[in-house]
Amino acid sequence: QLQLQESGPGLVKPSETLSLSCTVSGGSISSGSYFWGWIRQPPGKGLEWIGSIYLSGSTYYNPSLKSRVTISVDTSKDQFSLKLSSVTAADTAVYYCVRHPGALDIWGQGTMVTVSS
């Protein structure tokens, strides 16, 4: 059964870059026609799509975050990654990695990232 697991620092300083990775296990990131994406959820708030990547390398970003987001994929490691630059306290959230053929059918457990000095 395919599983996703986020990893990365839980604390990031303001103005720095948030970097997270998502490791795919129980299957290959290269099998099937899927998008691989990132969703975030600030404490006590709703879900926000950050962006997604296709295996071809094509990327799609939320317009509100586009200038600060980079998503990449490393098929040799069955991983994809998120970088969010120039973070502020508003970027404090639980970050989820997801697989989406359309709907988000597989989710990672999520990782809490706090932006604070």
Add this chain to the structure above:
Amino acid sequence: EIVLTQSPGTLSLSPGERATLSCRASQSVSSNYLAWYQQKPGQAPRFLIYGASTRATGIPDRFSGSGSGTDFTLTISRLEPEDFALYYCQQYGTSPRLTFGGGTKVEIK
């Protein structure tokens, strides 16, 4: 961008009752590509429904989705104790660009 509005914000019901959750889109959702998720505190969302009405694998048949165009509904026929949670709708008609509704909390009355 398609904006999804969920109502009500909170639904207070008793176990065994029927829950009806609404999700309204600011414009028609292509091919009724509308999904529903359940989220409990401290957990990742759980995939419930896709294509507006198709249950995901392993989802009990007390959960049903309906609707088309701009108006969609999630119905829980008889609430079980484990169904009290937050529910989100999400459109993927513009996939991979996605949007979510603001959520409906189903709480115990």
